[in-house]
């Protein structure tokens with residue numbers, strides 16, 4: 001199998017967690033032309049007409065987009081070890097945590113992603129503080145549902161870890177460092193404890209390291225481009 005993805009995107013991280021935990025033989029590649037214009041994505045659009053990462057391509061050429069769908073496929077096709085809690089309530093909680101990440105945490109960060117690509121004179125305090133407040137609010141929703149034992153749910157590593165880990169790199173490290181905003185984990189004891197715990201889990205630590213390195217690369221590139229335009 002092949003996984004088209006980028007390390008900076010939080011969505012493929014969910015899929016990589018399953019690949020690493022299940023020990024799957026998957027070639028991990030960046031789509032050609034992905035960081036260029038939409039037109040340059042031509043070949044990739046033939047693989048995934050949605051044009052986003054990740055896409056899983058099976059050995060027979062069938063291609064599957066969308067991180068959650070890919071994760072569910074991999075669980076069904078390669079059940080051991082399971083990265084889903086055994087009971088329906090636990091599974092629902094796992095999906096809820098991932099959904100909060102996808103729908104609320106990521107969306108709250110979008111204005112900051114956009115600002116980071118612009119020179120600092122466009123970084124108005126209203127936009128920065130407004131977006132940081134929205135991120136903090138969304139993290140509060142994770143706090144409401146996350147487990148208290150070092151695992152997101154079900155007392156074991158699950159798909160939720162792959163959804164939450166990259167968001168915490170972005171929210172707890174990248175945003176405060178880039179924009180000078182306060183630590184968003186202050187006042188969130190369960191999420192703070194979870195963040196500490198996953199950094200000691202070998203699979204999550206690998207995902208965190210990959211995300212950190214990729215974000216540092218994207219941030220350096222965005223800064224250079226913004227300065228060149230200024």
Ligand SMILES: N[C@@H](CCC(=O)N[C@@H](CS)C(=O)NCC(=O)O)C(=O)O
Nearest residue numbers: 009010011051052053054066067068
């Ligand atoms: N719902 C999708 C979202 C994937 C997504 O939005 N990926 C972004 C990167 S974070 C992307 O590929 N954007 C298109 C682009 O960068 O050109 C999933 O879960 O796979």
